[in-house]
Amino acid sequence: MAELIDGRLIAKELRAAVKAQVEVLQGYNVVPGLAVILVGDDPASEIYVRNKGRAAEKVGVAAQTIRYAADLSEAEVIAKIAELNADPAIDAILVQSPLPEHMNEQHIQEAISPEKDVDGFHPENVGKLFANRHGFFPVANTPRGVMTMLHHEHVELAGKNAVVVGRSVLVGTPMFALLQRENATVSLLHKYTPDALRHQLLRQADIIVVATGVPELIKAEDVQPGAVVIDVGINRMEDGHLVGDVDFAAVEPIAGKITPVPGGVGPMTIATLLETTVELAAQHHDVTLEAGWQNI
Numbered sequence: 001m002a003e004l005i006d007g008r009l010i011a012k013e014l015r016a017a018v019k020a021q022v023e024v025l026q027g028y029n030v031v032p033g034l035a036v037i038l039v040g041d042d043p044a045s046e047i048y049v050r051n052k053g054r055a056a057e058k059v060g061v062a063a064q065t066i067r068y069a070a071d072l073s074e075a076e077v078i079a080k081i082a083e084l085n086a087d088p089a090i091d092a093i094l095v096q097s098p099l100p101e102h103m104n105e106q107h108i109q110e111a112i113s114p115e116k117d118v119d120g121f122h123p124e125n126v127g128k129l130f131a132n133r134h135g136f137f138p139v140a141n142t143p144r145g146v147m148t149m150l151h152h153e154h155v156e157l158a159g160k161n162a163v164v165v166g167r168s169v170l171v172g173t174p175m176f177a178l179l180q181r182e183n184a185t186v187s188l189l190h191k192y193t194p195d196a197l198r199h200q201l202l203r204q205a206d207i208i209v210v211a212t213g214v215p216e217l218i219k220a221e222d223v224q225p226g227a228v229v230i231d232v233g234i235n236r237m238e239d240g241h242l243v244g245d246v247d248f249a250a251v252e253p254i255a256g257k258i259t260p261v262p263g264g265v266g267p268m269t270i271a272t273l274l275e276t277t278v279e280l281a282a283q284h285h286d287v288t289l290e291a292g293w294q295n296i
């Protein structure tokens with residue numbers, strides 16, 4: 001039986017650490033400011049955005065949510081971003097994904113100042129990640145949250161064989177960079193990876209991170225005994241219940257450690273967003289936060 005990695009618990013610890021650093025910032029009269037833009041009425045996005053606002057409020061981050069109808073033009077969103085880029089009360093800006101079809105995600109990502117790019121999607125920040133730059137710069141919050149979980153659970157990465165399934169800008173691609181930065185040997189699999197090769201690579205993996213949006217893609221025969229399995233997938237089934245990209249019931253008896261869905265990676269995304277917001281605020285105001293505060 002695998003050990004369960006409890007994302008809700010780790011996220012709670014991280015939020016408490018963030019709150020303590022918000023208090024440090026308050027000592028310098030700094031209140032971190034987060035702006036969240038939501039375009040359209042995607043029901044899941046509506047929930048995530050509401051939860052971001054609530055979580056921010058609880059730790060003392062000043063969050064504003066800007067809601068627009070789905071037929072807003074791309075130029076209007078970009079004009080709002082320009083306004084927020086120039087607003088000294090705003091340290092962090094994000095545009096909730098997915099966007100309506102008529103909008104180009106890349107144009108939106110590039111409009112956000114790299115210094116306020118709390119999602120870490122701006123090419124300048126992605127470039128720093130892949131160039132192995134030192135120091136702080138924002139990195140996508142979901143894969144960063146996965147790294148926090150792996151550290152929290154004392155999962156050894158150096159010299160290990162890691163397989164990431166899915167190459168999105170949101171998860172898979174930065175996940176690849178973060179794991180290799182910590183000296184894992186990483187394979188990045190995607191929809192053009194032949195099934196046989198996927199099975200073969202997965203069966204050799206010490207660490208598996210899956211973010212494909214394909215419900216229960218990863219089966220028992222894909223996992224070697226003792227592997228660490230991180231499921232980033234959140235798939236809502238017709239009856240409303242959520243399943244991940246891993247067949248949890250089949251894989252759980254084989255894996256060494258495993259994240260559940262819900263209650264695994266999902267809660268880490270918002271806690272990590274708050275972590276990044278606080279770091280951006282500290283950077284903007286030249287405040288040094290407590291050493292090692294992120295080591296939860």
Ligand SMILES: Nc1nc2c(c(=O)[nH]1)N[C@@H](CN(C=O)c1ccc(C(=O)N[C@@H](CCC(=O)O)C(=O)O)cc1)CN2
Nearest residue numbers: 048094095096097098119141142262263264266267269
């Ligand atoms: N601009 C961004 N858009 C999106 C991101 C992102 O990081 N930046 N990530 C996802 C959505 N997301 C946050 O935005 C998010 C997803 C899931 C959860 C979460 O807590 N999930 C729960 C289940 C909740 C449910 O019932 O649906 C869990 O897994 O336990 C939080 C945030 C896409 N868009």
